[in-house]
Amino acid sequence: MNNAAGTLKRLLMLVKPQLPKMLLAFLCAAAGVGATLYCPVLAGRAIDAIIAPSQVNYADVKSALLILLPVIAALLVFGVLMSLITNKVCYRVVREMRVSLFAKICGVPIKTIDDIPAGEWMSRMVTDVDNVADGLLQGATQLFSGIVTILMTLVFMLTIDWVIALVVVALTPLSLILAAVIARGSRKMFSKQSLLQGSLGGYAEEMFGAQRVLVSCGAAKMAQDGMDKINGELKTWGFRAQIYASFTNPSTRFVNGLVYAAVAIAGGLSAVSGGMTIGAISCFLSYANQYTKPFNEVTGIMAQLQTAVMSAERIFALMDLQSESPDKALPAQEKGNGEVEFRHVSFRYVPERPMIEDFSLTVRAGMRVAIVGPTGCGKTTLINLLMRFYDVDSGAVLVDGVDIRDMKREELRSRFGMVLQETFLTTGTVAENIAFGRENASMEEIVAAAKAVHADGFIRQMDDGYDTLLLNNGEGLSQGQKQLICIARVMLLQPPMLILDEATSSIDTLTEHRVQRAFEKLMKGRTAFVVAHRLSTIQSSDLILVMRAGKIVESGTHHELLKAGGFYKTLYESQFD
Amino acid sequence: MKSLLPFLKPYRKELFIGPLFKWVEAFFELLVPLVVARLIDVGVKNGDASYVWRQGGIMVLLGLVGLCSSLCCQYMASKASQGFGTDLRGAIFRKVMSFSGAELDYFTAPSLVTRLTGDSYQVQQGVAMLIRMAVRAPFLVVGAVVMAMTIDMQLSLVFICVTPVLALIIWFVLFKNVPRYREVNKKLDRVSTITRENLLGARVVRAFSKEEEQERKLEAAAKEHERLSVGIGKLNALLSPLTSAVMNLGIAAIIWFGAGNVDTGSLTQGELIAFVNYMGQILLALIALVNLVLIFIKAAASGRRICEVLDTTPEVDSGRGESAEAADGIPAIEMRGVSMRYGRSGDNALDDISISVPRGETLGVIGGTGSGKSTLAGLIPRMYDVSGGEVLVNGLDVRAWDAEKLRQRIGLVPQSPTILSGTILSNVTLKKPDASEEDIKAAIEISQSADFVYSGENGIMREITAGGRNLSGGQRQRLTIARAIAAKPEILILDDSASALDMRTDKALRRALRERTRGMTVVIISQRVSAVEGADRILVLSGGKCAGYGTHGELMKNCAEYREIVKSQEAGENE
Structure with missing residues (x-):
């Protein structure tokens, strides 16, 4: 509970600039409710002037109705105003939350991005933000109008006839208790139902994803049996949950009917004994309808509020993640010609598993360093450290003689051109994607870069050539084609240093052969780090680091390593015989 | 939408009786204001x-009868809608399992999952609402007007004027906004697309120092979403206050004109109050009707998406029930002038391919990405149907084969391995649940999986999570190979299925296949020359066309394309 209070406090801070507007919305809500509730009073007063044939006091009817008209206008104006203001505040806060969540995504260390599944970020960004908006902002005004309605109705009723008012007050909790009892009873069924819905979805996801294999293995029948089992269970619990929950409405409606009847009887009896006018009964009857409604709504809103607070907690948990250390104040460093040094570097992803221990290496400008080894041996770790996606635990990485932690990240990264195994294309045209690193590039430069990496041919064959719109990370393109676009991107940049992290592993050898020639052109005179699992492409490297199970086990040139007859030789020979 | 009707058929009784009960409840509800009028008058x-007291008692009685019939209706609604939803989900699942690759590619698995779960739930809700509300709400509106007419024809003119105005306001706001909601959702999609891209491509974004630009992009998208949402909110803000105002104006009119009628004696005071009450009922019923319409709009859209699935006839049927045994002199696999094209437009993925693979021989297929290798693999177990020519297995056209029997004899190992949650054993025996222990052991050994299968704590009973995420890429591939071999197929197709294996394992795998699967016809598809050069014949594919067909030696002599591939892979050695 303490936690929830803290969350609410933070939310208030977030909404603070909007507080005056929120207060205004509350005022409008109160005014609107007041007007709405005053209508039956006026109608009742008019009805009291219409008793029987020849007993109609037109003047009284007229005066009551003349007050009614401006009251109706007021309920209209204040009602609309309240909605407008809440909406505006609500969506403003939604936008601000999304923008700052996104800024967080851009600001946290890569480690955090690697650690937290993308789906989690996504549901904070979309669903949880919506929940907070719906629950806390819309909900707050609704809750407020609900409470105001209840209080004002109570006051109005008490002023007209306190006995009948007490009857209403005594009976309405019945419907609330009934609703609560039903909700409590059905909770178990609903949680069981949503559990089953989840497992049905999960099962379908797995089976549909594996459909081809299931069909080719003749296992479709087996899959259907599994589905029927979950589906049957879902039917049982879904039915129980639905039937139980669907008793709420008729039951509360029945209780409301009881209240209504009680008011009619009590009002009637009071009128018989001359205590109450008939207009007052009419007024009471409409209150009896309205009085129970906000109670039922308030229960719903409370549930919504709970969801909202939980969503807000999840959002704040992400917002509280440590961002990367600020680097804006760091001085600009002089550009060197591309010397890199690892000085006694140690690093672990998780404290229990040593990754790199006391590793030192000096790479002279223009040198080409290859990192090889079996899949999953940690080849990418060095790249992660070099680009400062991760920080070393001890030791230092120096670029052109400067510790990279003393450099602005942007400055460090701008010195490298990087091509990764997993391709990343943004939603936009092919040309925009190639010019990702240099937006002001001319069309000629873009085409030249594409030509240099042999991407021009297939791009021209696409529907709109360079203006073809790419969606969903390049849907419809082959893995190789996507990679070529990414390579063209670096080609256009002509950075002083290069990082190729398994850049050609998803391209067929023929295309790779061509791309390799492009890389040769690009790497000339530049310091380059090449991670590869095909050894054919890196034999001309100045230095080959051989990694195995997270450790660098050998290093040297191709010929030195072959002569040494170690792990590299085994790897190499298994490839060519 | 017609395809959904058969699913309602078993619940005809509920669909008829349920609304009947609801109608009874609504009828009694309409009587209440009349009872109140009598009570007063x-x-x-x-x-x-x-x-x-008596009239009050009647009101309680009416409520009680209403409660009973309403509960009966809820029971019917729950029974029918849950049954309907369950049947529908079962049918969708069955349909998807009958799909061939073409339909799967068209729909995509995630969208099919959404249709099975989210969409079917919407339709199910729609059915429940149909039973519960479709009769009640319109009946209350019409009933209230009719009741008013029976009391005082002249005064009911107010109802006849006010009801359409209320309905008009509601419809206007609703229909103006429904298409705009779609726009808002599109904008929200844009926000999530940008977010997803930046999560998946975080390294690239940072390598290019694009954080600030991406933040600006998102802010623009979020602002756009805000603008449209506020726009919708403006119209929505009108709805409730405006209808409430119109209702109160109606009440004012009733009182004004009613005063004259009471004066002349054609209306009593109690009846006047009944009029006021009916006015309130109409508004409540109309609002319920709006919610109903919204649910139906959603359900109809979902229903259409489901029908799209149910109405799809799989391109590949289950065959004509024939089968053929392997026999000497008849090739195990034969293709005669085979062409294949995905969808209606575009280029042929395969063009005029003819091959013949005798029983027990090995065919190698090599070519670059997009050369049609996987298409060729899928045609043999009839995952797709050819657009031209014919594919024969044991001399019989695959379209004549009983599809299930055909696939039972062919082990296809696809490029990306698919592992199901369960155990290693359940995955290996997926194709043949009654495989013998020896066969399983042999399959695990041949596929080079023994080292990780038997080294683990639970050995072959080791738990596998969905998608095989607790296995490495290479281990997953080896398990899928083991799965195909354990079923002892006549034909084994390896579609680039060693791509995640390191060179040593790949080599050991090929040796084991050669030595331990005698009599099995093998198709090896790869980008690596080393994988196919030992095959009896090699097919070189380029852009879906046959660029060469023969032994390694023959191809080296007279196929330029093949020589170029070989050269590209030897490049390292010569430098």
């Missing part, structure tokens, strides 16, 4: 307290 006017 007779009971209060005559000072008859016992009459007041």
Whole structure:
């Protein structure tokens, strides 16, 4: 509970600039409710002037109705105003939350991005933000109008006839208790139902994803049996949950009917004994309808509020993640010609598993360093450290003689051109994607870069050539084609240093052969780090680091390593015989 | 939408009786204002307290009857809608399992999952609402007007004017906004697309120092979403206050004109109050009707998406029930002038391919990405149907084969391995649940999986999570190979299925296949020359066309394309 209070406090801070507007919305809500509730009073007063044939006091009817008209206008104006203001505040806060969540995504260390599944970020960004908006902002005004309605109705009723008012007050909790009892009873069924819905979805996801294999293995029948089992269970619990929950409405409606009847009887009896006018009964009857409604709504809103607070907690948990250390104040460093040094570097992803221990290496400008080894041996770790996606635990990485932690990240990264195994294309045209690193590039430069990496041919064959719109990370393109676009991107940049992290592993050898020639052109005179699992492409490297199970086990040139007859030789020979 | 009707058929009884009960409830609800009118006009006017009690009692009784019939209706609605939803989900699942690759590619698995779960739930809700509300709400509106007419024809003119105005306001706001909601959702999609891209491509974004630009992009998208949402909110803000205002104006009109009628004696005071009450009922019923319409709009859209699935006839049927045994002199696999094209437009993925693979021989297929290698693999177990020419297995056209029997004899190992949650054993025996222990052991050994299968704590009973995420890429590939071999197929197709294996394992795998699967016809598809050069024949594919067909030696002599591939892979050695 303490936690929830803290969350609410933070939310208030977030909404603070909007507080005056929120207060205004509350005022409008109160005014609107007041007007709405005053209508039956006026109608009742008019009805009291219409008793029987020849007993109609037109003047009284007229005066009551003349007050009614401006009251109706007021309920209209204040009602609309309240909605407008809440909406505006609500969506403003939604936008601000999304923008700052996104800024967080851009600001946290890569480690955090690697650690937290993308789906989690996504549901904070979309669903949880919506929940907070719906629950806390819309909900707050609704809750407020609900409470105001209840209080004002109570006051109005008490002023007209306190006995009948007490009857209403005594009976309405019945419907609330009934609703609560039903909700409590059905909770178990609903949680069981949503559990089953989840497992049905999960099962379908797995089976549909594996459909081809299931069909080719003749296992479709087996899959259907599994589905029927979950589906049957879902039917049982879904039915129980639905039937139980669907008793709420008729039951509360029945209780409301009881209240209504009680008011009619009590009002009637009071009128018989001359205590109450008939207009007052009419007024009471409409209150009896309205009085129970906000109670039922308030229960719903409370549930919504709970969801909202939980969503807000999840959002704040992400917002509280440590961002990367600020680097804006760091001085600009002089550009060197591309010397890199690892000085006694140690690093672990998780404290229990040593990754790199006391590793030192000096790479002279223009040198080409290859990192090889079996899949999953940690080849990418060095790249992660070099680009400062991760920080070393001890030791230092120096670029052109400067510790990279003393450099602005942007400055460090701008010195490298990087091509990764997993391709990343943004939603936009092919040309925009190639010019990702240099937006002001001319069309000629873009085409030249594409030509240099042999991407021009297939791009021209696409529907709109360079203006073809790419969606969903390049849907419809082959893995190789996507990679070529990414390579063209670096080609256009002509950075002083290069990082190729398994850049050609998803391209067929023929295309790779061509791309390799492009890389040769690009790497000339530049310091380059090449991670590869095909050894054919890196034999001309100045230095080959051989990694195995997270450790660098050998290093040297191709010929030195072959002569040494170690792990590299085994790897190499298994490839060519 | 017609395809959904058969699913309602078993629940005809509920669909008829349910609304009937609801109708009874609504009818009694409409009587209440009349009872109140009598209570006032007779009971209060005559000072008859016992009459007041009696009328009150009648109201409670009416409520009780209403409650009972309403509960009956809810029971019917739950029974019918849950049954309907369950049947529908079962049918969708069955349909998807009958799909061939073409339909799967068209729909995509995630969208099919959404249709099975989210969409079917919407339709199910729609059915429940149909039973519960479709009769009640319109009946209350019409009933209230009719009741008013029976009391005082002249005064009911107010109802006849006000009801359409209320309905018009509601419809206007609703229909103006429904398409705009779609726009808002599109904008929200844009926000999530940008977010997803930046999560998946975080390294690239940072390598290019694009954080600030991406933040600006998102802010623009979020602002756009805000603008449209506020726009919708403006119209929505009108709805409730405006209808409430119109209703109160109606009440004012009733009182004004009613005053004259009471004066002349054609209306009593109690009846006037009944009029006011009916006005309130109409508004409530109309609002319920709006919610109903919204649910139906959603359900209809979902229903259409489901029908799209149910109405799809799989391109590949289950065959004509024939089968053929392997026999000497008849090739195990034969393709005669085979062409294949995905969808209606575009280039042929395969063009005029003819091959013949005798029983027990090995065919190698090599070519670059997009050369049609996987298409060729899928045609043999009839995952797709050819657009031209024919594919024969044991001399029989695959379209004549009983599809299930055909696939039972062919082990296809696809490029990306698919592992199901369960155990290693359940994955290996997926194709043949009754495989013998020896066969399983042999399959695990041949596929080079023994080292990780038997080294683990639970060995072959080791738990596998969905998608095989607790296995490495290479381990997953080896398990899928083991799965195909364990079923002892006549034909084994390896579609680039060693791509995640390191060179040593790949080599050991090929040796084991050669030595331990005698009599099995093998198709090896790869980008690596080393994988196919030992095959009896090699097919070189380029852009879906046959660029060469023969042994390694023959191809080296007379196929330029093949020589170029070989050269590209030897490049390292010569430098």
